[in-house]
Amino acid sequence: xxxxxxxxxxxxxxxxxxxxxxxxxxxxxxxxxxxxxxxxxxxxxxxxxxxxxxxxxxxxxxxxxxxxxxxxxxxxxxxxxxxxxxxxxxxxxxxxxxxxxxxxxxxxxxxxxxxxxxxxxxxxxxxxxxxxxxxxxxxxxxxxxxxxxxxxxxxxxxxxxxxxxxxxxxxxxxxxxxxxxxxxxxxxxxxxxxxxxxxxxxxxxxxxxxxxxxxxxxxxxxxxxxxxxxxxxxxxxxxxxxxxxxxxxxxxxxxxxxxxxxxxxxxxxxxxxxxxxxxxxx
Amino acid sequence: xxxxxxxxxxxxxxxxxxxxxxxxxxxxxxxxxxxxxxxxxxxxxxxxxxxxxxxxxxxxxxxxxxxxxxxxxxxxxxxxxxxxxxxxxxxxxxxxxxxxxxxxxxxxxxxxxxxxxxxxxxxxxxxxxxxxxxxxxxxxxxxxxxxxxxxxxxxxxxxxxxxxxxxxxxxxxxxxxxxxxxxxxxxxxxxxxxxxxxxxxxxxxxxxxxxxxxxxxxxxxxxxxxxxxxxxxxxxxxxxxxxxxxxxxxxxxxxxxxxxxxxxxxxxxxxxxxxxxxxxxx
Numbered sequence: 001x002x003x004x005x006x007x008x009x010x011x012x013x014x015x016x017x018x019x020x021x022x023x024x025x026x027x028x029x030x031x032x033x034x035x036x037x038x039x040x041x042x043x044x045x046x047x048x049x050x051x052x053x054x055x056x057x058x059x060x061x062x063x064x065x066x067x068x069x070x071x072x073x074x075x076x077x078x079x080x081x082x083x084x085x086x087x088x089x090x091x092x093x094x095x096x097x098x099x100x101x102x103x104x105x106x107x108x109x110x111x112x113x114x115x116x117x118x119x120x121x122x123x124x125x126x127x128x129x130x131x132x133x134x135x136x137x138x139x140x141x142x143x144x145x146x147x148x149x150x151x152x153x154x155x156x157x158x159x160x161x162x163x164x165x166x167x168x169x170x171x172x173x174x175x176x177x178x179x180x181x182x183x184x185x186x187x188x189x190x191x192x193x194x195x196x197x198x199x200x201x202x203x204x205x206x207x208x209x210x211x212x213x214x215x216x217x218x219x220x221x222x223x224x225x226x227x228x229x230x231x232x233x234x235x236x237x238x239x240x241x242x243x244x245x246x247x248x249x250x251x252x253x254x255x256x257x258x259x260x261x262x263x264x265x266x267x268x269x270x271x272x273x274x275x276x277x278x279x280x281x282x
Numbered sequence: 283x284x285x286x287x288x289x290x291x292x293x294x295x296x297x298x299x300x301x302x303x304x305x306x307x308x309x310x311x312x313x314x315x316x317x318x319x320x321x322x323x324x325x326x327x328x329x330x331x332x333x334x335x336x337x338x339x340x341x342x343x344x345x346x347x348x349x350x351x352x353x354x355x356x357x358x359x360x361x362x363x364x365x366x367x368x369x370x371x372x373x374x375x376x377x378x379x380x381x382x383x384x385x386x387x388x389x390x391x392x393x394x395x396x397x398x399x400x401x402x403x404x405x406x407x408x409x410x411x412x413x414x415x416x417x418x419x420x421x422x423x424x425x426x427x428x429x430x431x432x433x434x435x436x437x438x439x440x441x442x443x444x445x446x447x448x449x450x451x452x453x454x455x456x457x458x459x460x461x462x463x464x465x466x467x468x469x470x471x472x473x474x475x476x477x478x479x480x481x482x483x484x485x486x487x488x489x490x491x492x493x494x495x496x497x498x499x500x501x502x503x504x505x506x507x508x509x510x511x512x513x514x515x516x517x518x519x520x521x522x523x524x525x526x527x528x529x530x531x532x533x534x535x536x537x538x539x540x541x542x543x544x545x546x547x548x549x550x551x552x553x554x555x556x557x558x559x560x561x562x563x564x
Binding site for chain 2: 023061063064066067068069071095096097098099100101102103105106108109112113122123124125126127128129130144147148149150151152153154155156158159160161174177180181184222227
């Protein structure tokens, strides 16, 4: 099934725009798990099994696995989601970006090895660096646009004064780089309807601007919770007319909601509260 | 030892600006190696042992390893370089880029797990996404600036019309994004002298422009060989006053120079020719 169809079905079935980010840091695990050899898989699958009826997607962050030689655990966790919760799409948060021949290898990593349903990709190297991802037509390709971190403004917010074909305008100040990324992805790269964009919750005005540029395209929105983004402002700025269109990510606030043996139940309560807080403004 | 010192020593000792890219694709291996279980390690270490007196750096491309579950082979190959050719720095070509807490994990992957001496990083997410890399003060942090692929022009060549503090100018047309990246890295991010930039050989005019902006900073230059960049134009545009400052990368043209059991000797001849072609114009 196509990623976009899976996502739409999960939005509806679970009445949820919440994406749970899987950033497993063993130093933050509950004490009873810390020394177990299979702690990463046990921690993540417990969180997944406790929240799978509350989310529209899971987003494992590959860096947390790569830092501790846990590639096999990442494979096992994604396999667990597909096996036990086949309605929930998996977005591999990898933010890769390289020339075409190398991007082909990264696409094999994400889609054939890990069997992710979608992946995050960095647009800085331009269209031919993205094409190998798009060649997997069922898969989602979610491009960084306006990221949630403070440094996101260093380049993404710069005004572009000349660009053939750009039509996005912000007042008289020119088009910002992130708007041009949104426009290029929506109008030129997304010929197969498989693209999405990453737009941080920490910048609701710019989230609204991106929504205006891209129509119904799904937006992955990190930055609520630990990073400080406001849920009401995020939902109001980013939702589509039918109250969907968003994958609002929360990682640490859900994963580490509890520190006891009941950590998965605590994660479920945090996920429930976040889903409801989001739904209040849809 | 600091990456920049290792690099300077290797430039001098081997009289070479050649960096050999390790992009192992088993489909292109000589027939006698294709079915061996340790084919990736055998192929790469044979190339390394045949060329270690001819190069200033090795640059393994992590995507080729990740696509085939070959992380252990990548660790073994980097260990082999450090063990047998300790004068040659290893640049892990990973082009990572993420928010600070995730970049910390990627830095652990590159510097603690793989023990690379330097890494390539994508600047799109701005300064706080780069700081965790810079915290490893002995390591090289080589930021994408003007990449060698055709799509490199999609965003990197856009003219910026407003940016606080930018002083780079190109005629009357404003500053291009890649120039602003060069300027930010040189003037703001490189406080510890550990930064470099990636500038493609396919754009020699822009390589000269970057050299003018960044002074003596080391530039990693992909794009000669299979990608079509011209060696004379590259060296003349990018060298520093003392005929150094460059890591000119060649991957496929060296790795796959021969298809027989003597593939490593063929790689050595190709590396020799490339080093000499480069040295002709230093």
